[in-house]
Structures are given as structure tokens and as C-alpha cells.
Amino acid sequence: MGVDTLYFGVDFGTTNSSVAVYDGHRAWALPLDPENDLPTSLPSLLYISRENEKIVGRAAADAFIARNMDREVKTKQVDLGVSVEAYVGAEPEKSEVFNPALVDPEVRHAVRARATVEVNAPGRLFQSLKSLLRQPAFKSTEVFGTPYQLEELVSYILSPIKKAVDGCAGHAVETVVFGRPVRFSDCDDENRIAEDRLRTAAKLAGFKNVAFFLEPVGACVEYAVSVEEKQCLMVVDIGGGTCDVCIMEFQGGSGPEQRLAESRILSVAGTPVAGDALDREIIRNRIFPLLGSKARYGPSNLPMPQYIYNQILDWQNIYKFNNEEMINWLLAAEAFSNCAEGLRALRCLIQKNYGYLVAREVEAAKKRLSEVESTHITIQRDDIQIDDILVREEFSHIIEYTLGEMRDCILEAEQNAGIRPEDINLVLTTGGTCLVPAIRAMLEERYGARKLRSRDSFTSVATGLAVVARYV
Numbered sequence: 524m525g526v527d528t529l530y531f532g533v534d535f536g537t538t539n540s541s542v543a544v545y546d547g548h549r550a551w552a553l554p555l556d557p558e559n560d561l562p563t564s565l566p567s568l569l570y571i572s573r574e575n576e577k578i579v580g581r582a583a584a585d586a587f588i589a590r591n592m593d594r595e596v597k598t599k600q601v602d603l604g605v606s607v608e609a610y611v612g613a614e615p616e617k618s619e620v621f622n623p624a625l626v627d628p629e630v631r632h633a634v635r636a637r638a639t640v641e642v643n644a645p646g647r648l649f650q651s652l653k654s655l656l657r658q659p660a661f662k663s664t665e666v667f668g669t670p671y672q673l674e675e676l677v678s679y680i681l682s683p684i685k686k687a688v689d690g691c692a693g694h695a696v697e698t699v700v701f702g703r704p705v706r707f708s709d710c711d712d713e714n715r716i717a718e719d720r721l722r723t724a725a726k727l728a729g730f731k732n733v734a735f736f737l738e739p740v741g742a743c744v745e746y747a748v749s750v751e752e753k754q755c756l757m758v759v760d761i762g763g764g765t766c767d768v769c770i771m772e773f774q775g776g777s778g779p780e781q782r783l784a785e786s787r788i789l790s791v792a793g794t795p796v797a798g799d800a801l802d803r804e805i806i807r808n809r810i811f812p813l814l815g816s817k818a819r820y821g822p823s824n825l826p827m828p829q830y831i832y833n834q835i836l837d838w839q840n841i842y843k844f845n846n847e848e849m850i851n852w853l854l855a856a857e858a859f860s861n862c863a864e865g866l867r868a869l870r871c872l873i874q875k876n877y878g879y880l881v882a883r884e885v886e887a888a889k890k891r892l893s894e895v896e897s898t899h900i901t902i903q904r905d906d907i908q909i910d911d912i913l914v915r916e917e918f919s920h921i922i923e924y925t926l927g928e929m930r931d932c933i934l935e936a937e938q939n940a941g942i943r944p945e946d947i948n949l950v951l952t953t954g955g956t957c958l959v960p961a962i963r964a965m966l967e968e969r970y971g972a973r974k975l976r977s978r979d980s981f982t983s984v985a986t987g988l989a990v991v992a993r994y995v
Contacts, residue, residue: 827866
């Protein structure tokens with residue numbers, strides 16, 4: 524196979540990433556992470572250790588869990604080197620000995636800005652970096668004294684992709700097509716910033732020539748080049764971070780080149796809401812009550828502070844609460860609570876850093892509901908003894924608001940294309956979240972079950988992008 528006959532497409536995702544190659548006849552996904560359940564899918568995770576070791580993919584999550592298990596967080600106050608002017612005009616001095624005439628009005632008092640920092644963290648985990656690309660305020664962060672720009676962090680996740688591409692081609696590949704969502708953000712400026720940052724990250728990883736192509740359009744191409752008849756296709760691509768929709772019209776023709784040359788995009792639509800939001804709703808509605816979120820404690824029968832649960836909703840933040848002050852407070856609340864078992868489980872979650880295990884079980888339960896009407900969410904580690912039944916119908920109710928946002932995105936694509944549901948020949952679904960029964964039911968209700976076609980949830984976008992790299 525000649526080195527000039529291979530074309531590559533990269534799908535950098537919020538939760539998982541993939542890359543595919545096209546040789547002019549067929550396209551296939553490349554293996555990226557042998558430790559992952561699906562080797563062709565790379566979890567978009569980065570772990571940087573105190574020793575500057577950089578670990579990517581499933582191994583990043585495993586390292587984070589192993590190195591934070593049973594670890595108590597130690598903190599200290601540090602001076603930020605900034606003086607902040609004290610505001611003293613709101614409340615005048617009322618003591619009898621105070622004489623305002625003796626105070627120089629030109630003198631301003633100041634306080635030193637200080638912050639509480641962790642001093643014994645073994646490493647730092649980064650996830651969902653794609654979602655941060657659109658945020659202008661997040662430019663860089665410091666990891667154990669070393670500053671990293673966001674583009675650098677993303678480039679480390681892209682490095683295994685570059686290695687796989689070069690290995691497949693047998694030489695250093697310079698040109699590649701990257702997917703991008705229809706909208707990184709609802710703000711145009713943030714959309715531009717996100718794409719520019721992703722381009723910079725790709726170049727830092729070693730790709731010199733980077734072209735961008737809309738992810739749902741890539742998924743549409745992946746299917747359309749394999750058939751010959753005239754069709755109006757809709758793609759619904761719902762992954763971890765975004766929901767994207769594309770409607771395309773293909774004329775009849777043989778061969779990918781002719782099919783693509785005689786195709787046109789009727790509309791695209793997107794919203795930054797997807798699968799991660801569904802997982803959080805399950806955790807918030809079903810797991811948190813079992814961890815004491817509705818408990819009352821103390822002589823005054825106070826409700827549990829919800830900021831604790833909001834903070835640990837993202838599992839990588841849980842270890843931050845494993846400090847003496849918080850653990851002692853939880854012990855006291857547990858002793859005078861109407862839900863001691865739940866608060867004991869919460870304390871165990873924090874002290875043992877079991878957040879990722881909880882997140883994985885919730886995600887797995889969500890996936891199982893694609894096949895069964897009900898499933899158990901089972902988390903049994905030490906003082907966490909959870910065996911909860913999640914019913915498909917109840918799950919649909921829990922995520923009703925998020926489903927509404929996705930439905931609005933689909934209707935927007937229809938409206939922009941100026942077509943009706945009956946004008947669409949096929950609805951192609953991709954992205955792991957499209958497997959959720961409530962989403963499939965929503966699509967079936969509008970378009971009919973016979974029109975739905977499932978594509979590979981994790982690699983169809985990359986496969987389409989590789990074909991695009993050849994012809995577009």
C-alpha cells in the first residue's frame with residue numbers, strides 16, 4: 524500500500540476520541556487504547572503526576588484512583604503576592620474613643636490575598652477538555668509549579684492519535700481532517716476561539732496541516748458513500764458533550780466521489796448538551812439521596828449543605844474534601860442525623876475516593892437500560908452499600924428537561940432545512956448517548972422506527988472524516 528493512498532480523520536471527543544484511515548476502498552478505525560474496553564476508543568483523559576509523568580486514556584483514570592485511594596488531603600495557606608484594598612467606608616467606627624479627625628483620609632488599608640492550596644496531591648486529572656476550549660477565561664493552569672496552556676493539555680491527549688496515524692502510514696503524517704461540533708458554544712466568538720485552540724493543539728501534537736469538518740456531516744458521509752440511491756439523510760450525533768444534527772441531500776450515483784460531488788447540506792444544528800448531563804441527572808436524583816443529600820442533622824434539624832453534593836457531582840473533585848476539617852464535620856453530622864447510613868456512605872466515598880467507580884457504574888446502568896426495562900445500580904465498597912433499581916420509564920422522566928433541549932435542536936435543523944419529517948428517508952444515529960431508549964423513542968415517534976439506522980457509536984464520525992479527507 525503506497526504512503527500517498529492513506530487519508531486520516533480524527534474525532535476528538537469530550538468523553539472519547541477516535542481516528543480512522545481510508546485507503547480509497549474502505550475505511551477503518553485504528554486501535555488507540557489497549558487498556559480500554561473498546562481499544563479503538565480513547566477516553567479523553569489526562570493525568571499529570573507530581574513527577575511530570577503524563578498518562579492518557581483509561582490508564583489516566585486508573586492512576587488517579589489508585590494514587591488517591593485512602594489519601595488525606597493536606598492544605599496550607601499561601602500568599603498570592605497581591606494586596607487588596609480594604610473597604611472601610613460601609614460602617615463607621617462607633618467606639619467612644621475613636622476620633623475621625625485624627626485619621627488621614629489619604630491612607631488606605633489593605634489585606635494580603637491568600638489562598639488554600641493542596642500540598643500533597645500525587646497528580647492532577649483533566650477531563651472534558653473539549654468543553655473548556657470555548658471558555659476564553661480558561662487560558663492556562665499550573666500543575667506543581669509548571670504552567671500549561673489549554674492547547675498543551677489537549678495536545679497530550681492527541682499524542683497517541685498522532686502515534687497511531689504515523690504507525691499506520693509508516694511515516695510522519697502532516698495532513699489530517701479534524702471533526703468539530705456544529706457549535707462549541709452558543710456564542711460566535713467562543714466558537715471561533717474553540718476551533719483556533721483545537722487547531723493549535725493538533726499542531727503541537729505534530730499535525731502541520733489541519734482542516735476542520737463538521738462532525739455530523741462526517742457521520743452522514745460515512746453512510747452515504749456506501750449506497751447509490753438518491754436520499755435525504757438526517758444524522759443525530761449525541762456524544763458526551765454535544766448534540767449535533769445534520770440534514771443532507773444526496774443524488775443518485777455510483778462511487779464516493781460522485782456521491783459527494785452531487786450532495787448538498789440542507790442544514791446543521793447543535794447544542795452543548797449530551798450524555799454527561801444524563802449521567803449527572805442519575806447521580807443527582809438516585810445516588811445522592813442514598814448518600815444523605817436529603818438528611819437532617821444536629822439539634823436544629825438542619826438540611827445537609829447542597830454545595831457538598833454539587834462539588835462532588837464531578838468525580839475528580841471528590842478527593843478535595845478528604846481533609847480533617849470536612850471529615851470531622853461529617854462525623855459530627857452523622858452522629859446526630861436521621862440518615863446516618865447515608866452520611867457514613869458519603870464519608871466513605873470521600874475518604875476512599877470512590878467517585879470514579881460510582882460514575883462508571885451509573886454510566887453502565889444507563890447503557891444497560893438500552894437492552895432491559897430496569898437495572899440495578901450496585902455499588903458495594905466498604906460503607907457504601909447501594910443496590911438501587913433504575914427503571915427505564917423513571918429514567919426517561921429524570922432526563923425529561925435535557926431531552927427537551929435535544930428535541931429543540933432536532934426541530935431547529937428541520938426548520939432551517941425547510942423540510943418535514945416525511946421528507947427524510949433515513950435518520951442515522953451515532954454517539955453513545957443515542958443508544959438511550961428515551962432518545963430513540965423520541966426519534967421513533969417523530970420519524971418512525973423503520974427510518975432509524977444506528978451507526979457505530981464511537982467511530983462512525985472518524986470514519987466519515989477519513990473519507991472526507993480523500994474527497995473533500
